[in-house]
Amino acid sequence: MVDAIDIAEDILRKKNLDQWEIFRQKSSSFRCQTKKLETDFFQKADISGIAIRLLKNRKIGFSFSSNLDAKSLAQTIETADAIADVTIEDSDYGFVQPTGSTVDSNGLFDPEINETKELDKIGIARIIEESAFAYDKKVTAIRSSGYSDVEIDVEIRNSHGLRIQGKSGLASIWIELMAQTGDEQEMCYWRYQSRNPRDLDPIRLAQIASDRAIKRLGGERISSTKCPVLIENVVVASFLETLANTFLAESHFKKTASPRITIEADVFSPLVNIFDSGLDADGAYAFPFDGEGTPARRTTVVGSGRINSFLSDSYYSRKMKAPITGNCRRSGFDSPPFNGITNLFIQKGNLEIGDLMKELNSGIMITEVMGLHTANPITGDFSVGASGFLISGGQIVHPVKGIAIAGNMLDLFKRVIFLGSDFEFFGNVGAPSMVVEVLAVSGQ
Numbered sequence: 001m002v003d004a005i006d007i008a009e010d011i012l013r014k015k016n017l018d019q020w021e022i023f024r025q026k027s028s029s030f031r032c033q034t035k036k037l038e039t040d041f042f043q044k045a046d047i048s049g050i051a052i053r054l055l056k057n058r059k060i061g062f063s064f065s066s067n068l069d070a071k072s073l074a075q076t077i078e079t080a081d082a083i084a085d086v087t088i089e090d091s092d093y094g095f096v097q098p099t100g101s102t103v104d105s106n107g108l109f110d111p112e113i114n115e116t117k118e119l120d121k122i123g124i125a126r127i128i129e130e131s132a133f134a135y136d137k138k139v140t141a142i143r144s145s146g147y148s149d150v151e152i153d154v155e156i157r158n159s160h161g162l163r164i165q166g167k168s169g170l171a172s173i174w175i176e177l178m179a180q181t182g183d184e185q186e187m188c189y190w191r192y193q194s195r196n197p198r199d200l201d202p203i204r205l206a207q208i209a210s211d212r213a214i215k216r217l218g219g220e221r222i223s224s225t226k227c228p229v230l231i232e233n234v235v236v237a238s239f240l241e242t243l244a245n246t247f248l249a250e251s252h253f254k255k256t257a258s259p260r261i262t263i264e265a266d267v268f269s270p271l272v273n274i275f276d277s278g279l280d281a282d283g284a285y286a287f288p289f290d291g292e293g294t295p296a297r298r299t300t301v302v303g304s305g306r307i308n309s310f311l312s313d314s315y316y317s318r319k320m321k322a323p324i325t326g327n328c329r330r331s332g333f334d335s336p337p338f339n340g341i342t343n344l345f346i347q348k349g350n351l352e353i354g355d356l357m358k359e360l361n362s363g364i365m366i367t368e369v370m371g372l373h374t375a376n377p378i379t380g381d382f383s384v385g386a387s388g389f390l391i392s393g394g395q396i397v398h399p400v401k402g403i404a405i406a407g408n409m410l411d412l413f414k415r416v417i418f419l420g421s422d423f424e425f426f427g428n429v430g431a432p433s434m435v436v437e438v439l440a441v442s443g444q
Contacts, residue, residue: 219401283343345430349419
């Protein structure tokens with residue numbers, strides 16, 4: 001039987017085109033949730049499709065199809081061709097040249113995802129729920145607990161002779177629960193991910209989420225102040241994710257990035273090193289190559305506080321006259337590729353969380369922020385709700401609630417004076433905890 005991608009290639013070769021590209025994706029996903037130890041939600045999906053991009057007279061056309069028979073593929077190509085007739089001419093359009101160098105998929109796909117039985121996967125979700133209730137009687141409700149995994153297989157071909165195929169898989173577990181004493185309630189959501197389902201620890205996940213919610217009970221208000229702040233890794237990752245677009249070549253070309261972010265500018269603390277890596281298997285978006293076939297790589301975005309590189313796909317590398325960094329992303333075969341991050345992270349330091357509190361001595365530890373999406377993505381200004389703990393003498397005094405923190409994200413990272421060793425990826429963004437020398441905290 002002739003493969004769909006071979007059919008598409010044969011049709012494209014016979015057309016009078018400048019360049020063409022075929023992107024084929026197969027994905028298999030599984031997701032389940034439990035409630036009161038019963039399966040509350042169950043979903044399986046197998047999706048396949050092909051996307052076509054073609055160039056004609058320096059104009060680009062895009063189309064896609066989940067029907068992979070010859071007639072549907074021919075119609076998809078004709079649609080892309082027709083779209084190219086009405087798009088804007090741009091001499092920077094083009095597809096990547098083959099390099100002959102790709103990353104092996106072995107570290108990114110573990111067959112355990114397929115070999116683990118579905119009943120065992122549902123059992124993992126039940127263990128999470130059981131363990132949370134068993135941890136402490138203060139855990140009174142679980143909004144959601146579950147398990148999910150996804151397997152993605154991609155093949156890309158283009159008219160330059162590129163022939164590339166890769167595979168990845170990721171399993172995740174999560175829980176959202178409530179702890180309560182009297183009329184006071186606190187929520188916590190926590191999540192883990194791994195390439196191998198067997199490496200996930202549902203009991204530990206439940207214990208961490210339960211412990212975090214319980215420790216927030218009894219929060220007190222404090223007076224407004226400016227003080228040193230210890231920001232927990234999960235919050236640091238949220239700040240970094242909010243800043244992510246300002247590292248993209250597209251944002252600089254369109255002038256939607258902070259004007260302070262320029263190559264060789266000393267923007268951050270000398271302690272801060274930021275990387276984007278499609279190679280790191282711990283990050284959710286690791287893959288052997290990017291959305292147009294450029295081999296995955298590790299790019300130093302910020303080195304010792306200095307901006308070293310923007311992140312670009314082939315199109316914006318031409319626009320910005322900068323190297324391609326393998327940062328073409330796709331959300332699926334049914335949407336055009338775009339310039340985006342892979343796994344963006346801040347390199348860890350060497351201090352444990354207890355040592356960071358000692359270095360802080362007296363101040364606030366921020367463990368949660370609310371409304372960070374309202375931050376200005378261009379200037380970096382933010383004012384968001386937060387919660388955490390009051391620190392004195394290097395020790396936790398009591399939980400803090402009803403506060404807000406305000407400032408500028410670039411200034412925040414400029415004022416980093418200590419970095420923790422507690423690095424962790426949260427999806428595709430990773431960070432350690434960090435101490436900032438001063439931050440405005442609004443209280444009562």
